[in-house]
Amino acid sequence: MRIYLVGGAVRDKLLGRAVTDRDFVVVGATPQIMLERGFKPVGKDFPVFLHPDTGEEYALARTERKTGRGYHGFDFQADPNVTLEQDLERRDLTINAMAEDENGAIIDPFGGQQDLAARRLHHVSPAFAEDPVRVLRLARFAARYAPLGFAESDDTRALMQGMVADGEVDHLVPERVWAETRKALAEPCPSAFLQVLRRCGALAVLFPEIDALYGVPQRAEFHPEIDTGVHQEMVLDAAAQLAAGDDLVAFCALTHDLGKALTPADVLPRHIGHEQAGIAPLRALCARLKVPSEHAALAEHVCRDHLNAHRAFELKPATVLRLLERLDALRRPARLDTFLAACEADKRGRLGHQDDAYPQADYLRQARVAAAGVTAQPFVEQGLRGPAIGQAMQGAREQAIAELKASLTRAPASDA
Structure with missing residues (x-):
């Protein structure tokens, strides 16, 4: 049984940002082993446990297989034979697919550190296209990290454009769209959320009322930016400054x-x-x-x-x-x-x-x-x-x- 710190905690630690939440992956364990060690089960679709002392989440390493449309169309498999790399491979972005072992060594099979340095939001594998929520998540990460210069890669943008064209984004449930949007609105640069969604075509699908603002002119003496969509982005970022x-x-x-x-x-x-x-x-x-x-x-x-x-x-x-x-x-x-x-x-x-x-x-x-x-x-x-x-x-x-x-x-x- 081996335990690794994974995901956002590793990413933010490498960026020099404060780490607020820590998640762990457990390799080589079973639910029974976790229960015997006092962990409390909370996962419904796959085995996730809470540490008996810290309350932090520990998930058994798992793989996933696409079985249908939308966010819920997946079959998960967690067993002691799933490797750390297999678990990391199912994640969305390379910067979220890194792990740290108990000695502080970084395990980075998909180039997350390179993409951190390049300020690039890049998908781990083509499996990114299987989950439409990842379009929203990437846009939300852009809203968080745009001040540091992060943007989606050309390849990832093309992948998301294909997801929109294939109708995968149409299957997002309202509750998940709102949950990701609400988080994005609380980030430092929420305009980046709109920009990412617009570049891949998802804004017109998910927020047609907002997408329709782009290209609509305003009076230059009141709005030197003229375009209402551009004004909308500027207002969002002003709100983030005034009410962070x-x-x-x-x-x-x-x-x-x-x-x-x-x-x-x-x-x-x-x-x-x-x-x-x-x-x-x-x-x-x-x-x-x-x-x-x-x-x-x-x-x-x-x-x-x-x-x-x-x-x-x-x-x-x-x-x-x-x-x-x-x-x-x-x-x-x-x-x-x-x-x-x-x-x-x-x-x-x-x-x-x-x-x-x-x-x-x-x-x-x-x-x-x-x-x-x-x-x-x-x-x-x-x-x-x-x-x-x-x-x-x-x-x-x-x-x-x-x-x-x-x-x-x-x-x-x-x-x-």
Whole structure:
């Protein structure tokens, strides 16, 4: 029985990155041997065990054989005769197919170290094409490691293009698409996720609403990058800078402009009413991928109201209050923070505007505090009852926002 550290822990150790999770492969063992040594079984499809002291995962070395379409179409075999190299060969990328023995020696049968040095995401074997989830995983790794210069190899891109053409990507289940997407949105460079998927053709299959944004022009005076798809990528990366690791902010940023793909050609490059037009495709995307309700709800708020946030200083106090109420921000201030982070990312996600200030955010937060400071008690003490209390509170909140606005130096008018 031999135990090896494998996968991401080896990869990140060689990259000089912090290792957060460690996985192990056990060669020459059986489930019975693992149980006798106190390991706790957790695997359903193949034998995976938890270490009795550390809780880390130890999987028996295994091989796999394609038996059908999609992610679940595999037959796994784990027995003491499976070698380490056979186990590593079934993995997705060479940089994930390395192991380290108990003495710290690296076992690298597929050139993972060479690809690390070349900053190359390359498949281990043609078997990569048997599992469509690997397309998403590679795109997610690109989102993580793009700042280090990593990109998919030409051969691997061609392989993924073939997977898309063969319809293999069509068999991805919504839950797995969302799980990988959510992780990618929390990475440092989520635009790379879109770029990889687009280069192989998978973006049009999995996210047609987003793919449709590419090639759609915008007004150059507001969007020097012009292309809406390029703007989308820039907004995503701005969100990653403003709210690192926050996939909720990133999802709101990802979907805020879907309506621009629906703008009639004779109206371009203007996008009148794109906020409302984006609601239908956003809802379709969320329903198809079974996006969590809070992600879907806040993304809809950002889609509908991001222009109102940009022109916050131009809004009447009553309109500001309605915006805060739609967000339920008086009771849930964290929702406002998420909304504003996505809106600020939209403002900064433009060529030459990456470092723009966004004073609208501070104003709207102060407006929330001013409005939330109005309570019912004074009006009850005045003898008001029922609906009259609510009406009085509404007026007082609008007045509080008006007084706040008057006390602030007016910011320059914003763009669309």
